[in-house]
Amino acid sequence: MGSLDMANDEERLLWQQWLSLRDADTRTRLFFHHSAWSRTVAGYYYNRYPHPLAEWHDYLSLTSQxxxxAIDGFDLLRHVRFRTYAEPFLKGAVLKGLSAYIKDQRPIVRERLEGIGSEQRFGVADSDFELVVNSAVDLAFGYFLELGVIDETPPDNNPLSAYVQQDKDQSLGLLVERLPERERQIIVGHYYQQMSFVELAGLLGVGKARVSQLHGQALRRIRKLYEEVGGMEWEW
Structure with a gap:
């Protein structure tokens, strides 16, 4: 069976479904099954092929592409492990992306703000100031999620700071795992894989507005869950 013999049961089932159905849901599940590995590959190319204009986010986005x-082109009959087959695709995407890289204003923050502020989340008695503050806190949770992947070492090199940061990262990661599946996929795809809302909409088979809506819902759910288990000390 080649690559199937080397895959775990979950992946074996996913590839069999993908081979027979070619459906969006199976493609999505295969993507997230291998997303942690692709982040590792992104880290390798980030160090091996540094670019004066590119950021860590760009490497994650390119490896996700x-x-x-690779998922679309993989054939089980090749009798090769998927990651062996996929690695040239990830490398090619990174090198092609870096060669054509033009620094511009990243739309990622605007997307997040639109998702957080797109719904009426407060009563009519709430002031504009309260709306802004709550939106800022929700947005901050998104940055904590992102920094948990990007900033592995605290800037002050303090071992205690490292312990506190690791504890926060792990706590947030556990809360992400408690999200409903679709919200979890959007958080992982956007913050861990650095995919835009447009790319996630195509992957998940929904409209960009729906991705934006679910993104806002997920951040609010994470915030509520975090407060329920003890919260964090905010430093503004």
Missing amino acids: GLLQ
């Missing part, structure tokens, strides 16, 4: 291309 390469992963999707």
